[in-house]
Every structure is written in structure tokens, then in C-alpha cells.
Amino acid sequence: MPERPTIVLFTRDLRICDHPALAAAARSGRPVVPLFVLDRAVRRRSARNRLSYLGDALPALREGLRRLGGDLVVRFGDTVDETLRLAAETGADRVNLSADVSAFAARRAARLREAAEAQRIRVREFPGVTVVPPGEAVPAGGDHYKVFTPYWRAWEGVRWRTPEPAPKRLEVPSGLDPGAVPQRLADSGTGPLSPHRQRGGEVEARRRMDAWLGAACADYEHAGDDLAADATSRLSADLRFGCLSPLELAAAARERTACAPFVRQLAWRDFHHQVCAAFPDLPRRDYRRRDIAWRADESGLAAWREGRTGVPIVDAGMRQLLDEGFMHNRARLITAAFLTKRLRVHWKRGGDHFHAVLSDGDIADNYGNWQWVAGTGNDTRPNRSFNLLRQSRRFDPDGAYIRRYVPELAAAAGPDAHTPWRADPPVPGYPPPLLDED
Incomplete structure (x- = not known):
């Protein structure tokens, strides 16, 4: 009697090298069924920049698996339902996947274990994230x-642990329809599609x-x-x-x-x-409760999102985000500090905007860092202050970063790019600062 297959459920581990769940399935000698499920609910609320990256990563993963004799099965729908449906179709009695930390990932894994147990299917989680x-x-x-x-x-x-080498060979069950890798994933989702986003x-x-x-x-x-x-x-x-x-x-x-x-x-x-x-509620509520008087400043929030605060270093960072779906890590700190420490807008509003635009958009890192800056997270100095003009002059001393992303200031020479509101006459097309940054 032939060995029953193992399903390897890919989630956010779209690689072949050092993939413990895949390596364990390959070592077992059983047929391996690599699976990715495009969950429609997740797709609707995902950033378009991340969907664009995913649209590159899935065909690359399929090509890599095919070089090993395998393939990537792509299905649409609820991840748990589609995994069990594929198990019934192939006779698989094992599902391997990488353990993850978000509340959504934890619920998905718990649902999968419960549903699989009822059908005598073993679910194993592996490191790798x-x-x-x-x-x-x-x-x-x-x-x-x-x-x-x-x-x-x-x-x-x-x-x-020692990194796992890529499997030398994979065997997939015969007669299995792998499904089509979707085209134009980024047509749906949230946020803008950045013109200079990174390929995946x-x-x-x-x-x-x-x-x-x-x-x-x-x-x-x-x-x-x-x-x-x-x-x-x-x-x-x-x-x-x-x-x-x-x-x-x-x-x-x-x-x-x-x-x-x-x-x-x-x-x-x-x-x-x-x-x-x-603390799975990290994206939703304070890790450490603080008595912070948050403000409902919708016009300030909109100006910040658009890179129109009148503070060049802040605007440069926000425009880099819109242009590339990425922001330099120092600029992330500066822009988050402006929103939370100066405008006093709740960290979740800023974190949600970043999450809607960033190609990296990692739940733990994004919201963990936002809470760190806001003083509600893991910083041992919750009242840390940020002099944004000093940050600008220290980390962009010649104003080159500012001029790269704020074309209105492209002609500004040297340090003048940091303080265009002092120019006489004012810089055409550039707004005065929402707040005095002296």
C-alpha cells in the first residue's frame, strides 16, 4: 500500500531553503503536497503592495518546487476548509506548517488542529518565522x-538550530490539479500601489x-x-x-x-x-496602559499620510512610503514620533496606515515599534522625547534625503532643506509646518 501524502501548508514562509516543515515532509519519504490558500477575506484587507509582492513570490515558489519534481497547489477560499478538502482528495493524513505568532495565525492553527483531529489527520507546527x-x-x-x-x-x-538544506527531490501524487497562480493580485486589497515597490x-x-x-x-x-x-x-x-x-x-x-x-x-x-x-492584542490595544490624552486630529492625520505636514524630514519619509511601499527605519521612527508625540494622534491610526502601505507590513514588528515610539510598548523610557529638527540635521545633514522625496525642496541648498518655512520668500508649493519644529 503506497504511503499517504503529507500536505505542507505554506503561509508566510514562501521559500524552499531552510523550510523545516517542507524538509521534514521530504525526509519522511512520503509524497509531498505543497499548498498555498488564497483566503479571500485576507486578500480583501491586505495591502496592495504586499499582494504585489505575493504575486511575484507564488510563481517563484512554484517554479522552485517544480525544479525538485514537485509543484505548488493553489486554492481559493478558507484556509482550513481548503486544506481538509485537499487532504480528502489526496488521502493525506498529515499537515505540516510553520508556527506563527499573530492572533489570526493562532486562530487559524487552532481551527486546523481541531478540524483535522476530527478526521484523524495529524497537524505539526515547525519553526521558521x-x-x-x-x-x-x-x-x-x-x-x-x-x-x-x-x-x-x-x-x-x-x-x-542548523538551517535545513533545500530538499533534493519531491514526489507529488499523480493526477493532482495544481490550480492557477492568480494574476493581478494587487488589483484588490487596501492602500495605494507604490510605483517603485520591491519585487518579491x-x-x-x-x-x-x-x-x-x-x-x-x-x-x-x-x-x-x-x-x-x-x-x-x-x-x-x-x-x-x-x-x-x-x-x-x-x-x-x-x-x-x-x-x-x-x-x-x-x-x-x-x-x-x-x-x-x-500579547496577541498588540495591534489593537496598549501593551502597557498609559494616561495619554490622544487627540482626534483628522486634518493633521491626513496631512501626515500625504507627506504635507510642512516638516521636511517627516514629509520625505511619508512620501518614500507612498512611492516605494518602504521607509527607512530611522524615518519610520521620526514619522511615528511626529504623529504620536507632537500631533498626539493615537498610535493605532499611524500603525494602521503603515500596515496598509508597507510591503513588509509585519504585524509584530509594525505595531510593536509603533507602541515603542508612542510609549505604550516596550520602551523603558515611555516619555522619551524626539527633537525632529535635530534628528533631521543629524541623519540627513546635507538634506539629500529630503530633496530626493520632496521635489518642492529640490533646489534647497544644504541645511536649508530642513527649514523651508524660514525662507524669504516662502518655497512655492510647500506648506508651512503644522507645528513649530524649532
Whole structure:
């Protein structure tokens, strides 16, 4: 009697290299049925920039699996329903998937386990979304770390698993209709479609990773906050969709001493994920309750979204977001601080806008960082202040980043780009600041 197949349910782990759920299925010697379900409810509320990335990543994943003798089965509908329907069609009695931390992912996994158990199908979850899985670095007497520095020390002391090589060969059941990879995914969804968004897929992601580790990573400590230099990895969307293994990336970077500051950033990513695993309401309510008098400033919020606040460093960041579906990490801090600390608009309004536009759009990182800036999250200094003009002059000293994204100020020379409201006569077409940033 032939072995019954194992379904490998892909979610946000769209790769072949270092994919523990896929590797375990391949090692078993059973037929493997790789599956991705386009959940219509998820698609309707996903950012168009992320759907565009997904539209690149799915055919790339299918092509990679076909090179191994496999294929990617694509289905539309509810993930749990479609997984069990495919199990009935193929006779599969096992489902492997990567463990995730969001409330939605946890509910999906719980529903899948309950429904599968009723049909005597075994569901196994594997690591792969983070370097160190939530729960492997925990404080004495607690379920998660609430402050980064002690987490970082524990994270460094965890013995990392060995990255899994890509399977050499996959066998899929015969006669199975794989379904069509959808075209024009970004026609639906929320938010704008950025004209200069990043292309997705494992091949593109690995090309970016190799380029980053080969040269720029070594300068990250000195150039990473330089807004105009754009000396960050640009790997955030690749990690969010799992086209890159965070473990493989961290292991390769840790071999390079000069890349230690970048490895620390990957630890920050894991930190927010273990917070979200313990506090799934991270995108919706304060992690730490604070008595903050939030304001309903709809006109200020709209100006901020459009990059029309009159504060050049803020406007440059917000326009980069709209143009690229990406924003430099220092600019993310600056723009979030302006909204929450200066306009006093609730962090969730800002976090929701970022989530509707960002190609990376990771629940844990996005909302964890917004709460950190707002003072409701994991910052040990909740009343931290941000002098935005000082930030602008420090991290964009020549005004090159500002002029790149705010064309009205393209002719401004040097430091004048930071303070166009002082110009006499005023800069044509550029608004006065919503708030005095002196």
C-alpha cells in the first residue's frame, strides 16, 4: 500500500531553503503536497503592495518546487476548509506548517488542529518565522521578555538550530490539479500601489541577501542611520513573506564580525514576535496602559499620510512610503514620533496606515515599534522625547534625503532643506509646518 501524502501548508514562509516543515515532509519519504490558500477575506484587507509582492513570490515558489519534481497547489477560499478538502482528495493524513505568532495565525492553527483531529489527520507546527522561536528564550517566572536588553542577552545564549538544506527531490501524487497562480493580485486589497515597490520571490530575496552580506552589511553600524545613504538591507519584505529564512540570514551575518549590529536588529525582530505571541492584542490595544490624552486630529492625520505636514524630514519619509511601499527605519521612527508625540494622534491610526502601505507590513514588528515610539510598548523610557529638527540635521545633514522625496525642496541648498518655512520668500508649493519644529 503506497504511503499517504503529507500536505505542507505554506503561509508566510514562501521559500524552499531552510523550510523545516517542507524538509521534514521530504525526509519522511512520503509524497509531498505543497499548498498555498488564497483566503479571500485576507486578500480583501491586505495591502496592495504586499499582494504585489505575493504575486511575484507564488510563481517563484512554484517554479522552485517544480525544479525538485514537485509543484505548488493553489486554492481559493478558507484556509482550513481548503486544506481538509485537499487532504480528502489526496488521502493525506498529515499537515505540516510553520508556527506563527499573530492572533489570526493562532486562530487559524487552532481551527486546523481541531478540524483535522476530527478526521484523524495529524497537524505539526515547525519553526521558521523567526531566528529563535518564541518560548525558547524566556525569563525565570515569566512567559516572555518585556524589555529588549535582557532578551538580547538570552537570545544570544540560545543554541540555534542548523538551517535545513533545500530538499533534493519531491514526489507529488499523480493526477493532482495544481490550480492557477492568480494574476493581478494587487488589483484588490487596501492602500495605494507604490510605483517603485520591491519585487518579491525567493530568487530575488536571495540575490538581495547575497549582495547585502557581501559588502554593505559591514558598514551598517556607521551608515545604517544615514537616511540619504540608504544603507539598510531592504530585506524586511523578504523576511515578512519568508522568502528568506531569518535563521539562515542571521547565521550568515553572525559569521562576519562587522555585521554584529545587523544581527542585533534581527534580535529586535524576534523580540517583537515573542511579545506578540504572548500579547496577541498588540495591534489593537496598549501593551502597557498609559494616561495619554490622544487627540482626534483628522486634518493633521491626513496631512501626515500625504507627506504635507510642512516638516521636511517627516514629509520625505511619508512620501518614500507612498512611492516605494518602504521607509527607512530611522524615518519610520521620526514619522511615528511626529504623529504620536507632537500631533498626539493615537498610535493605532499611524500603525494602521503603515500596515496598509508597507510591503513588509509585519504585524509584530509594525505595531510593536509603533507602541515603542508612542510609549505604550516596550520602551523603558515611555516619555522619551524626539527633537525632529535635530534628528533631521543629524541623519540627513546635507538634506539629500529630503530633496530626493520632496521635489518642492529640490533646489534647497544644504541645511536649508530642513527649514523651508524660514525662507524669504516662502518655497512655492510647500506648506508651512503644522507645528513649530524649532
